[in-house]
Structure formats: C-alpha cells, structure tokens
Amino acid sequence: MKKFEYLKPHTLDEALILLDQYGGRARLIAGGTDVIVMIKQKEISPDVLISLQEIPDLDRINYNGSLSMGPMVTHRAIEKSEIIRKNFSALTDAVDVLGSVQIRNVATIGGNISTAAPSADTAAPLLALGARVKLKSMKTERTIPIEQFFTGPGETVLQKDDILTEIIIPKPLPNTGSAYWKHQRRGALDLPILGVAVLLSLDKATVTCSDLLCTASPISTVLHSLEGDEVFCKEVRIALGVAAPTPMRAIDAEKLLRSKKISDELLEEVAETAAKEAQPRDSIRGEAWYRRDMIKVLVKRMAMKSIERVLKPEETVFPVRLW
Amino acid sequence: MKQTINFILNGEPVSVEVEPHLTLLQVLRDKLELTGTKEGCGMGECGACTVLLNGKTVNSCIFPALEADGKSVMTIEGLTDGQGHLHPIQKAFIEYGAIQCGFCTPGMVLSAKALLDENTKPTEEEIRHGIAGNLCRCTGYLQIIEAIKAVSGQ
C-alpha cells in the first residue's frame, strides 16, 4: 500500500489549517472504510491523511424537531437511534443495510456522502428528507441544500480546503412518513442496484385507518381502505440512487403528486414519471432497463411504505421484502 | 515517519512503533505476531479480520493502526482466559460443528461476541443481521447460527 503521513488534529480549526496547508496533497479521513480501500485500490494516492476522529463533538446527534448530525456520526449510531428510526425512517432504512456491522461501526455519514458514490446509501434518504449540509473552510462557511452538494460520480462541491461540518434535516410536516429501499442482490455487504427514497406528508390532521395495511396487497386495496379519508399529498420528495451520475430528485414525479389526492392510478403515473426522469446506465452491477423498471415498482412501494408509516408510526420496521 | 501508539491489547497495555500507513491488521499480525486475525480480502468485504475495538467489531484490514491509539483492542487470542479456558461462544462453535476450514472462525466468533454483549437473547434474524459481515464459504452459516443461539440459551 502507498505510504502516507497520518495527522490527527484535535480541533476543527487545526484541521482546517492543515487542510489549507497541504491542499491537494491531503485527504480527509473519517472512518476510512472508503478512503483506505481507495488507496489500496490505487484510485487515490494522497501524501497526507487528516483524520477527524480526535475532534470532539463531530459525532453528535441533536434533535429538537429538526435533526443535526455531525459528519462523524457512524452509521451504527444512526441505526441505533430511536429518534431517527421514528422521525426520519428512510435514513434508518438505509443504514440498516449498509455494508456490515463492522463497516457501520466505523463508517460515517459525512464520509458516505463526501465520497459521493452514485450508490451511496444515505444520499437518497437525505435528499428525500430535505437535508442541508454545512461546509466550512478557513475563509468561508456556507449551508446548502444537499441537492447542490453532489456534482458527479465521486464529485461534490467540497473544495480542497472544505470540511463538511454538519448535516441538518428539517422538522418534517405533521403526518409525514419516509422510506428507503435498497434494491440489492443479497442481504448484506452489497451496493444497491438501485436506491429509492420517498417522503410523503399527508394533508389531514388525523389520518386514521382501522385496517392493518399490508403492502403485499395491491395499492388500490390499501388506498381503498383510506377512501373515506380523502388523503391528499401535501408534500412529497422522491429521491433515487444509482439512477443518474449523482443521487437525484425526481422533480417531475413529485409535481404530479404534490397537492393531489393519492390514488392507485396517480401513484402509478408518478412512478412512471420518475422512471422517465432517471438516467440509469448499464454496468456490471445492473442493467439500465432493469433499473428503470425497478424505479416504477419501488417508487410506488416506498410511497406506500411512507403512508403506512404515517398511519402506524409505532411500527417503523425496516421494509423487508415487500411483496 | 514512525509513530508510537499505545493501546490495550487483550487486556494488556502495549506500545508499538508503526508507520502511519499500516493497518491495524498489519500491526497485529506482522508486528505483534497475533496471527489469529485473518486477512480474507483486505478491503473490508469479508470480516475475516474482525477484531473488537472498544468492544465494537471493526474490519482491521482497513482500519488505520494509528486510530487504535488509546483504545482497547481484543483479538481472538484475547477471548480465552489466562488459564486457556475457552469462552462459551468458542465452546458452542466447537460443539455445534460451526467450524470447517476455520479461516472465517476468529472473525465470526468476535462478531458473535459483540452481538451477544449487546443483545443477550438475539432472535435468529438478529443473529443473521449481526454476522452478515462475516463471509463463510464452508458451513452455509446454519451451524454457526445454532451455536450462537445455544450460547444465548435458546
């Protein structure tokens, strides 16, 4: 393996100074599950690694309706957070199936999005949850919507001297549910063929449904049980991973659904539209046609799962096999 | 430039001089001659190199050695007590035929330990979730799952 120096600053300022000093020769390292692998695979060859492990507080999770996470929050910490499971379920769905326990114990959310793999599992949920990220350099500090963060495969707006310091997820509207589905070939240690995250806010003060929803039923059956409730979609965000060079929002699909009464036919159309917006490609990990087809299937399913989570908030279990 | 790291290894303090690019696995195997921890892939994709860092499983093959400084590391060699008595998980693995070629075994045992330390009565699904990061080609996992169930009294 290529040799490098390994620096462990104790404050954020110290880290920013080092980053400024070494410029392109340095690379930040969080958990290292991407960085060390990339060095071993000779994809990158930094002379210096600057570790963020010793900087206090970067692994904090604060919740006061909205959620603030430091970049060094591990996937395992997210997986274990009841607050996140309950309020930002899509994110729990994502970390639950990310890599393995060993990886999740070390890998961080900041690292996951900064590496900016099109397959990054937390990216689509963060897009669906409307997250913003705070970036800091010696000179500037700015907060941007996560949509603007990704610029290409492995590329972000992060400049050489920037550190991602915070991820903020706004307080969801009342009656909001979210869900993420990682479409993968096995139950663990996998990358998604496709990732689909949906957030739905229903326009109704109290949505009640006596029937136990089962997503194995056709959508219309489920919606039928809500018919008397006239469920409207107040807000929706649909995000896709591995469907384009960067994690993306399906904006047109969202427009179709926003402020509309939710119906079987409409969800069908929404999913079709999302599939049209996407630009999936062929790779050894999956074929474009299949990815596109799965968008049609999984957007619907995640929308249903989101509705289910509004109705049965106490049962925010991971959506195992949904058929 | 070499740096010295100090950490607790299997209950005993150690001090090692390491080059910054070394992984924890390299330090354990090559410098400290604890070859019980195996390298199966070198990329964090198989779990053979699993060790416990402050009680949590990590893939030591992609873990920078310098980050072990000040922490507590347990390898498979640390699981047997001072008198050479096997840990109950080790006994169960033996008794239930959870070992064939044995290459994944040290990592698998440590994943099982971390799981049971956190959750004394895991369901079968939780067991599978907990050891999903440890690939095994010989056993089909089933006897491993049985062994872990047995340790937790199920």
Place this chain on the structure above:
Amino acid sequence: MQDFINIGKRIPKMDAEEKVTGKAVYIPDLKVPGMLYGKILYSPHAHARILRIDTSEAERLPGVRAVLTGYNTPPIKFGFYKDNPPLKANKVRSFRDEVAALAAIDPDIAEEAINLIRVEYEILPAIFDPEEAMKEGAPLIHEEHLGGKEKKPTNVLNLPWRLIAGDVDEARKNSAYVAEDRFKVTWVAHCCLGTSGCVAQFDMKSNLTMYSNTQIPSLAQKDYLDALSAMGLQGKKVRVIKAMIGGGFGSKLDTYAYEYIAILLAHKTRKPVKIIFTREEEFFATSPRQPAIIDIAQGCTKDGKMTFRDIRMTLDNGAYTSWGATTPSVMMMPISSLYKVPNVRYVAKCVYTNNTYSQAMRGYGNPQATFAIDSQIDILAEMAGIDPLDFRLRNANTPGEVTPQNFKINTCGLRECIDVVAQRLDWRQNRGRRDGRGFGMASMIHVGGGARVYKSDGCGTIIKIDDFGTVNVITGATDMGQGAETVIAQIVAEEMGVRVEDVVVTHTDTDICPWDVGAHASRTTFVAGNSARGAAKKVKEQLLEVAAKSLGESPENLDIRDRIVFSKNDPEKKSPLGKILRATHYAAGGKMVMAEYFYDPPNENLDKEFKGNLSVTYAYGTHGVEVEVDKETGQVKILKYIAAHDVGRAINPMLLEGQVYGGATMGIGYALTERLILQNGKVMNPNFLDYKMLTAKDVPNIETIEIETDDPSGPFGAKGIGEPGLVPTAPAIANAIYDAVGVRIKELPITPEKVLAALKEKTNLK
C-alpha cells in the same frame, strides 16, 4: 442396527480448538527464517505478443533479490495438457498470464518493484466465445496445437469426450414426447476464505520443501519433481508439508503457476520464498468452474418412461488446460445414470479461448450437467402431462441396476429421497398453483465409493501405538476443513475399541504420510476410511496377539473396549492397552505394534468408450425447494429447502450436515447470485463486493435428511458426501421458479433481471 460407540456420533472436529482460538497455522501465518516475498506481474491483455521485457529498474530497487521472466527460466510446463509455463515467453493468452515475477525482502518492496517492470506488447486479436473459437479462421490460442484427423491447427482440444449407449436416433423416433433445449452455465469461483499461497524452500542439497495448501499432496509432489527435473535438478527430493487449508472445494486439486514461480525464485535466491495471493489475484488468477453451453434432448414414452438422452456440450477451456478439461468425464455420470435412461449420447468439446482457464470445483462438472438434465425433466414431464414427482419416481434408479455407462448401482436410496422430499413439501397439495409461490425438486447421482480417475484410487494408512495407548494414525488423506481426520479417528476408534480422543491423526507431510491420490471425488471418507479401517483391523490383531501372551488367553477370546483389553470369557483377565504396549516394548526380543494398509477400491477406470464401474458405490440424493417470486422485481426468495441424501451411513452426522449445508448454500449461490463476470476476457468483479457469495442473511434454513442404506463396501456402510450437497440445487430452484410463475430460466445464475425479462416476454406473448 449395530451398536456403535464412535460411529454415528456428533463428535466435534479434532482441530476445532486450534481454529476457534486462532492458533491454527495457515500458509499466510507461516514464517520461515530468511524468507523472501514473491510477487507476480500479470498480462494487461487477453492476447498479445511480448515484444520486450525490461526488468532492470526493478532489479535495481534495494531489497529485490531476484527477478524472473519466461526468458530466463527453465522450460517448465504444467497442467493436464502440459501447455502452461509458469512464466510466459513470446506471447500471453489471457489476462491472468504470468509475465514476470520477483522476490524481495518485504511485501511492500515486492509490490513497488513489480510496478517497475516494463513490458511492451503487440496486441493480437482475441477470442472469447468458444463457439466462435471453433470456426475456421478464428485466432489461434496455441498455434502449435494441432487437432482433428488432419492434424490442423485448431482451438479444439484433442479430448473427444464421447459416450454412446444404445441407439439414440431410433429411440427418439419412437418417443411420444421429446424436449429440446439449450442451457448455459457460467464461471463461478471457489471463494475460499483463505487465499492461495505457498512457501518454497531448498536445502543445501537442493531438495525442495514445499509448504502448501494442496488437496493432493502426493500428486503435487510429482508435479514439483517434474519441475525440478526441468530445472536440471534430477534426482532431488520433494517434501510437501500441508498447512491448515483455508477452504478447498476443488481449487487445490491442481498445481498453479504461482507455486512453480515460488520454486524458481527460491532456487534462484537460495532463500525460502513465500507467495500469498491478494483477494483480487484469488479471483482472477485461480481457476473457476467451467462454463458450458449445453444442447440437450430427452424423450419419453406416452406413460413417461424415459427413452433417450442426447447431449452436445461446448466447454470454454480458457487459454490453458488444467484437470478442469476432464470434467466431461464426470458429466457423463449424471448423463448416463441419473434416472433410468436406456439410450444415451453425449459429445463434448473443450475449446481454447482467451478467457481464464477453468478447474475442478465441488461437483466437477456434475452440477452443470444436472442443471440441464433435471430442469428438462420437468419440461418433459409437463409435455407428457405427468406430475414431475411421478415422472421422477417412474424413472428412478434402483439397487442392482447396471446403467448405460456400466455403473453397477449397489445400494440406492433415490426413491426414498424423492419420496421424503415430496412429503416434506406436501408436494401433491402445494404444487402447480402458479401463484407466485412454487415448488420444485431435482435429484443427483455422484460417485460415493471413490472414483478411479487415475490408475489407482488408493490411499495408505499406517497405525502405530505408543507406550501409553495413544493410537497414531498416519494417513494419506487430506483434511481441508471437511473433517477427514475426525472421521478417520472415529473409524479407527470404533474398529479398535478405543476412544476418539486416544487417536492422533497425522495427515500433513509427504515425508511421513503414506500415498494417496488426494481429496477429490468425495472419496476421502470412503477410501481413506476403508484404508484406516483396514490398518486398524491389522493393528488390533497384533495387539490381541501380544496381549494374549501376557493375559494367558487365546487372541480370539480377547477384545478391546475403552482402552482395556479383556477376555470375553473371563472378566478377570484384562489389562489397559498402555500396559500391554509397554510390556511389548520393554522386553527382550520386543516387538513394535504397528500396521500399514493400502486400500484401493475395486472400481474401474473408464474404458475407451468411457464406460466402466467408476465407483464402488454411488450417492443419490434429491433436493426440494419452495420459492416465492416477486413478479414485479423478479427476485426469488427461498422459503423452504429440503436436502435428502443417500449417505450410506453417517459416520458423524454433524460433520455430514455441515457438508450438505455448505454444499447447498454454494449451490443456491450458483443458482441465483454467483457469477464471475468476464468482459473480453477480463474478470470484472474480482472482489467479494461484486462477486455475490451468500451472506448469513441470505441462506434459508436447510433441512437435511439422511437416508442410510448401509453400503456393504463403505467403511461402516458410509458413502462420500462432500460434493452431492450442491449438485441438484440449481435445477430444483429453477423448477420451483417455473412452478411459481411459469417461466423457465435456462441460464445460470437466475438473476432478477432474467426472471423479470422472462415474465415480460410471457405477458407479451399472451
């Protein structure tokens, strides 16, 4: 049933404590003083002429001790066809071709140096499709290779696999139903968790010691000796010391280039040289299971009696020829002898391409052939309007049968296996609903009593007993994790009347251990077991003879139980084993209690027509599976898995189940997720992230059922069970998918994409 003390018991593996504590020593853990680290440079092209190699910069790097190429090494050739030099000169024929190698004082320097070697190539047209490679004018992989009657240059190997029995053409005419299909199977990898490696060391007399993880110590010894001869070291000795093996599955049934490279480097530097593969090398530079294109036709009468089986097969041999090219000989077994089929024709061609070359892997061709055969049985049964269960029962093999390949079927529990699987799946109730859930089954035959692949199928055992009653069993068998040493200890203990813990099994060193042809063909329990039992009988006779003198009793009245020699007539006459041994050793004119036994099973080599009783007995089995198919995503979930096997007798049910679980799991991967993806000859997924081996979350609960037929030729009735577990898995799953959603997938692995595409096509046709 006999009352056994050690047989049939769930005794833990003898090496389990060492393994579970991390003390077991595998090749990567081995350090020999003064050891250097070897590293190999591979070809960056599938097919190219080597114009120039410049190693000067690498040689100058401090710490580098030797750099070798195909131009400065002796002409060693290895492999089944002897078409493979460890280091390639003149041209490269695949991406895994070894172009240069070096030894350095540490692995980092070795890696740095390997990147300093400059090679110039002229790229040649390459060919990756075996059917294309057979055509006139295709680029030649080995220009010097001549084939066919005209002795013309060709890519087709001179291995005309051809089995004919009865009259297939006539039988086809007289068949009421005929199914014809093309099936395809692709490369899959062994995925041993421990990567390949060795340490080669020469002594001052130029004798070689090889620390190896081979499955075939005695045959590897011969391969290495041939190499030494080619190096001008005639008459030198080779000792193979086997370390703990981190997984075998057939991958270590041949010798590889890296082993010869280590030998060459060790000889050049006069230092021990260690080579350990990275995971990436393990994926691209070791040999996977053969891909095959299988054209198959089978027919039956109106009432479902099978009439014929006709198979043409094209195998992608890759660029070099290992023992893998002989897999068609094993494919003949299910082709001729799975279900009763009177007329059989099988023709197979192995074709050179610029792909990676293939090798033995658990099942050795059998899983490929069985996928086609038993998938098509369901197709044929449907044509005939017969429940596939009844179809299988109607054609099931039976004891006493002689199959078209002249296999003499001894004990045969196939019918019982089919019945029990049907019962556990509640087959008659459940099958045929096409509601997204489906049920399928498939059966298998494999050699269960050795396999006479070589001129001998033998294995030797030496047993001696020390002063304290410890029984030292020195066997030719190889334990690679499956538990051979434990099973052998159980057999010896049972035969001799001692405890398993009194037995020590040594199986690792060609200087000490007797000869054996290796751990292959599921033969170890059967052949090494019979050998061990034979030696145990002999040594027991000797023991009773010496005990008879000291106890004043005739030997036939004596027996041993629990380490005590006792008289069956007079309970007062008894003595601990150790005491008798000491008395025998510490006596004027003393005697050593020791015996050897060589067991070579009475099986036959295949004759020129590829017929003959290859194995003393055969292992049958049936797997049944319930799946659920997601019609929208094409994903397949296994809900229930039943594996029933005729095992003869389970010497150690726990280890046996381990073989079946592991085999079936590997088989489920073969069926659904695993494939080594080659694009233009290059392995695109040489890592565990993209090669989809199953995790603990993916494996269904597998229910194993052991049918004990107590084979008269097996040790205590046992048959081999190492490979059978994965043989019928893929067709059972494919059949269940068909039952669930009505689509027939004829190409492995059955990915969600293939299922969904087939479902769409079916809908469009409607």
